[in-house]
Amino acid sequence: MADDVTIAKPNRIPQIYGYTVCLIAVVAFLISINQVVDAAFSLANPLHSRFGGPESFSSFEAYEATRGERVTVPERNPAQRIDTASVETRRRQYEALRADRVDANRYRALRDLVSSGLILMLSIALFAWHWNWLRARAAEERAATARTA
Numbered sequence: 001m002a003d004d005v006t007i008a009k010p011n012r013i014p015q016i017y018g019y020t021v022c023l024i025a026v027v028a029f030l031i032s033i034n035q036v037v038d039a040a041f042s043l044a045n046p047l048h049s050r051f052g053g054p055e056s057f058s059s060f061e062a063y064e065a066t067r068g069e070r071v072t073v074p075e076r077n078p079a080q081r082i083d084t085a086s087v088e089t090r091r092r093q094y095e096a097l098r099a100d101r102v103d104a105n106r107y108r109a110l111r112d113l114v115s116s117g118l119i120l121m122l123s124i125a126l127f128a129w130h131w132n133w134l135r136a137r138a139a140e141e142r143a144a145t146a147r148t149a
Contacts, residue, residue, distance in 0.1 A: 018134040025127035028119055035116035039109045046105035047098070 014137060015134065018130045018137070021130045022127050022134075025123040025130070028123040029127070032116045032120040032123060035112060036120060039113035039116060042105060042109035043113060046102045046109065
């Protein structure tokens with residue numbers, strides 16, 4: 001008689017899968033929200049974003065002070081390193097480089113904002129779908145248990 005009674009054991013694999021996906025979605029959400037904030041700050045102030053080189057483009061004077069840092073290998077003839085360009089020429093170069101840096105940083109920030117936003121929305125959708133699926137599955141198991149009891 002004891003052999004005739006079978007106790008139904010619930011299958012825990014789908015539950016483990018569902019909770020694992022929810023956990024991964026939360027981690028992806030947290031990482032993406034950090035990248036969205038960083039990209040928003042870079043988009044708001046592209047000259048001070050994390051992208052760029054050693055030159056400062058906050059002002060022409062700052063650019064002049066930091067542009068000498070670009071030369072890292074000393075040349076054999078020191079006369080070749082002397083800059084003979086006029087101030088107006090250097091100012092035009094500064095404006096062109098500054099505009100290029102602003103455009104490049106805005107593009108990178110917008111690209112990061114869009115890609116992180118997509119991951120953010122995808123993680124929210126995956127979490128919501130799997131959480132609802134887990135709740136529906138738990139309700140089905142409770143109903144099945146109540147029917148057998």
